[in-house]
Amino acid sequence: MTTYTRLGYYRHDVNKTKWEVADRYRDLRQVGTGAYGIVCSALDRFTGSKVAIKKLQRPFQSELFAKRAYRELRLLKHMKHDNVIGLLDVFTPDLSLDMFQDFYLVMPFMGTDLGKLMKMEKLSEERIQYLVYQILRGLKYIHAAGIIHRVRCLSFSAATRCWIGGILDFGLARQADSEMTGYVVTRWYRAPEVILNWMHYTKTVDIWSVGCIMAEMLMGRPLFKGNDHLDQLTEIMKITGTPTQEFISKLQSQDARNYIQKLPRLKKKDLQSIMPNINPQAISALEAMLLLDPDSRVTAAEGLALPYFTEFRDPEEETEAPPYDHSPDNAEQSVEQWKKLVHKEILTFKPPLVVAETKETAL
Structure with a gap:
């Protein structure tokens, strides 16, 4: 009515x-x-x-x-x-x-998503290159503002507005140095540092998830398909190998250090042996994204420069967001004070100069 x-x-x-x-x-x-x-x-x-x-x-x-x-x-x-x-x-x-x-x-x-797309058809390599390039381009932009997106699963509904045409549900984004629990991200795409809350997250927490998404597009199935948190970590380490002592020493949680040190030693597997028919340049890109140590993973900006994406690359279009001031978000305010701030933001909103039809990434 x-x-x-x-x-x-x-x-x-x-x-x-x-x-x-x-x-x-x-x-x-x-x-x-x-x-x-x-x-x-x-x-x-x-x-x-x-x-x-x-x-x-x-x-x-x-x-x-x-x-x-x-x-x-x-x-x-x-x-x-x-x-x-x-x-x-x-x-x-x-x-x-x-x-x-x-x-x-x-x-x-956003009328579609990668999950639906992958169920309908096998993605061509050209499409995968293009889609992952666009994802990295978006991440470079938001990471420049000091924001971690927390990339989630492939099966986004239209409501959550993710990868096709955009990469964001900012209700879930976090500033780069804040603590985050691991329950928002679908388990199969979680970075290992999220699973056991090992350390403060960096922007490369998103890069791990992009690597998982890219691998799934190439293989037609998830790369790491754990049944629970610890099983997920085991599935990851079957491919990445168990962490080095240098990496273990970086873990802030003593419980995490103890747990990792008790695990059986596993050697790193060559991704090319797991995906023998995949373009070596794609394998190199995955190897650069799917590293246990977040400090060793490529950034979004570095990922864009990998040879796998050369065909679609336009460096002038790889822009960065202006700095985002997190301090107002982190202030302690009463409900009435927050309400006043929200009201002011609504009143000062300026719509885009040209509101065109929704841009959807070409599929």
């Missing part, structure tokens, strides 16, 4: 959830839901393009939720890159700060 509210807005129930959205967005259809929000696809009547609209679940129910909402909004406003989902619009139906309770994030709609 649709009810018109104040000028320019209407109310519509989406699976028993009340949405009050700007009149330009029609044909709301739920495409995803999670702990922090619901996502609908919609038609933007101004541009004729399909968009994704995210309504955060009670964003001001606690200081933690309010801080998360503020952070997600700021990060989305900061990003302006072809391979990173940015913000097309943000609005609230509430007339004043006193009434402010809900707001909606409008982003390009």
Whole structure:
């Protein structure tokens, strides 16, 4: 049932959830839901393009939720890159700060994902080169801002808006030096340092995940398919070998050091022997990404320069995001203070100059 509210807005129930959205967005259809929000696809009547609209679940129910909402909004406003989902619009139906309770994030709609694509057909090598190049290009951009994306699994729904055309769900991004638990990333794509919370994560935590995704595209199946955390680590070490003493000494957790030192010694396997029919340049790229020691992995910028991606490379297009100021996100504020900051961010939002049809990576 649709009810018109104040000028320019209407109310519509989406699976028993009340949405009050700007009149330009029609044909709301739920495409995803999670702990922090619901996502609908919609038609933007101004541009004729399909968009994704995210309504955060009670964003001001606690200081933690309010801080998360503020952070997600700021990060989305900061990003302006072809391979990173940015913000097309943000609005609230509430007339004043006193009434402010809900707001909606409008982003390009991504109609497909790699998981679906891989189930439909075997990807050609040219496509794999191009797609991984685009992923690395997006990561170079966001890593320059000091943001770790925490690349997740291949089977992203349209709601989570990932690899095809963009690489981001900033509700899950973290600044580069913050502690993160390992439960968000699908296990098969988690970097080894995430599995046992070995150390502070660096930007190369994302590179490991890209290597796992690339290997799956080449092989048609996951490279590391563990049944639980420790089994995942075992599957990884069957290929990478057990860590060197030098690497073990870097681990911040004594429990992790003790666990690793008790493992049977395993030698590193040659990836070419596991994937005998794969282009040696692809193997070299995987070898550079899938290293146990995060400090030894290539960065996104270094990955772009690998020979495997030469055919698609355009260094002038490999841009970097401007620095992102994390200090407001890390402040301790009351719910009311966070709400005031979010409201200000909404009021100061400037939409893209040209809102074109959603860009999807050519498949």
